[in-house]
Amino acid sequence: MSITHSIVSVLNLKDPHLHFSEDCVSSQSIRGVDSLVFSGSLSYDPPSSCPLCGSSNPGSAIIKHGTKSSLITLPSVSRRPAYLRLKKQRFLCKHCGHTFTASTSIVLPHCFISNNTRLSIALDAKMKTSEKDIAFRHSVSHATVNSLLQQLYQDFKVQRNFLPPHLCFDEFRSVKGVDASMSFLFLNAESGQILNILPDRRMPALIRYFMSYSRKAREAVKTVCMDMYSPYFSVVHHCFPHAKIILDRFHIVQLLSRALNKTRVNFMNQSKPHYNKLKRYWKLLLKFEDDLNDQDFKKWVCFPSLMREIDLVHFLVELDPELKATYELYQSLLTALNRKDPDAFLQACLNPDPLISKPMNTAIQSLVERKEAVINALTYSFSNGMIEGTNNLIKVIKRLAFGYRSFIQFKTRILLISNTLVPCHFLN
Numbered sequence: 001m002s003i004t005h006s007i008v009s010v011l012n013l014k015d016p017h018l019h020f021s022e023d024c025v026s027s028q029s030i031r032g033v034d035s036l037v038f039s040g041s042l043s044y045d046p047p048s049s050c051p052l053c054g055s056s057n058p059g060s061a062i063i064k065h066g067t068k069s070s071l072i073t074l075p076s077v078s079r080r081p082a083y084l085r086l087k088k089q090r091f092l093c094k095h096c097g098h099t100f101t102a103s104t105s106i107v108l109p110h111c112f113i114s115n116n117t118r119l120s121i122a123l124d125a126k127m128k129t130s131e132k133d134i135a136f137r138h139s140v141s142h143a144t145v146n147s148l149l150q151q152l153y154q155d156f157k158v159q160r161n162f163l164p165p166h167l168c169f170d171e172f173r174s175v176k177g178v179d180a181s182m183s184f185l186f187l188n189a190e191s192g193q194i195l196n197i198l199p200d201r202r203m204p205a206l207i208r209y210f211m212s213y214s215r216k217a218r219e220a221v222k223t224v225c226m227d228m229y230s231p232y233f234s235v236v237h238h239c240f241p242h243a244k245i246i247l248d249r250f251h252i253v254q255l256l257s258r259a260l261n262k263t264r265v266n267f268m269n270q271s272k273p274h275y276n277k278l279k280r281y282w283k284l285l286l287k288f289e290d291d292l293n294d295q296d297f298k299k300w301v302c303f304p305s306l307m308r309e310i311d312l313v314h315f316l317v318e319l320d321p322e323l324k325a326t327y328e329l330y331q332s333l334l335t336a337l338n339r340k341d342p343d344a345f346l347q348a349c350l351n352p353d354p355l356i357s358k359p360m361n362t363a364i365q366s367l368v369e370r371k372e373a374v375i376n377a378l379t380y381s382f383s384n385g386m387i388e389g390t391n392n393l394i395k396v397i398k399r400l401a402f403g404y405r406s407f408i409q410f411k412t413r414i415l416l417i418s419n420t421l422v423p424c425h426f427l428n
């Protein structure tokens with residue numbers, strides 16, 4: 001096996017016109033870092049026609065005309081930065097008098113970063129790692145990584161004539177460079193695939209965006225699962241004529257538990273003797289009653305005798321009739337949610353005990369106002385669980401980079417890491 005063949009296969013350089021000699025590998029300091037440098041040459045017979053004037057070669061109009069050296073960044077070898085010092089053949093066209101350089105598939109014209117390095121950066125951008133680390137690992141600048149991400153983003157195409165039948169809407173805290181405080185994302189509720197991420201979650205922006213889809217695509221949407229953010233309701237009514245709104249069950253529970261918590265805090269602040277008990281065991285009050293432990297007697301800090309969890313909760317609830325009525329309503333709503341019983345849920349909301357607290361009353365009023373969406377939450381199996389997972393991923397990505405300034409860059413990383421954008425076709 002010749003030395004050229006060995007080096008070409010080790011470095012994965014697929015160009016038949018590369019040549020390496022015996023002593024082509026050396027250790028050199030490049031930008032102050034000890035690096036491996038492979039010295040090679042690129043040469044082939046003069047091309048049959050001139051790329052500038054188009055004249056053909058039979059009369060030897062194009063001849064070899066010296067060389068030009070360039071230093072190309074390669075992916076690191078054994079964790080050492082690696083470079084290719086490539087002597088490229090120059091050609092002269094006698095016809096037009098212009099000179100040009102031999103071209104190669106290992107690097108783009110006027111670029112000093114090999115295509116292998118670019119692909120490696122793109123693949124690293126799919127990992128949960130910061131851009132700074134990627135730049136360091138590939139001995140390139142942060143700006144190079146950013147511009148590569150921008151090129152990758154150009155591959156992200158949205159099909160305006162198709163939408164899946166079931167969607168999920170959600171939002172996340174955006175980056176500094178965006179006017180809106182919250183950005184919007186929506187996914188396919190069945191596959192969990194991200195469909196798009198928009199900088200602004202406000203109604204006019206969303207309506208403008210969704211109206212850019214074809215009418216057929218919008219009419220194909222059957223359900224949209226979302227939280228209680230009211231502009232989303234208008235967006236769905238406006239853009240998806242056949243879609244049913246599903247309130248996310250997690251958000252319904254969150255609304256109810258917040259209301260119960262407020263009730264507890266209000267009573268706690270008035271009740272001096274039981275302040276500590278009400279403050280300490282807040283979590284037990286929010287628990288679904290069937291999940292409370294009714295077997296084991298345990299010691300509790302604020303109580304002298306051994307008690308079961310269920311006794312403790314009953315003790316707290318019995319302290320105040322308002323708290324008791326609110327707690328009982330909360331529990332019956334949780335039961336209906338768990339059993340997926342829309343009738344029982346609505347019945348409980350429509351005929352509440354007059355003693356229930358104000359915050360709980362407001363909460364159930366807002367649920368009654370969105371009656372259909374609540375019923376759908378209990379009839380359909382879709383929920384925003386998938387999107388909350390994506391939201392966690394977004395938080396991780398943001399933290400890795402210590403925040404992002406550019407929304408597009410942030411979006412590109414989210415799309416890459418969530419496998420929505422595949423970088424393989426970015427190199428040709």
Ligand SMILES: [Zn+2]
Pocket residue numbers: 050051052053054055093094095096097098
């Ligand atoms: Zn020419």
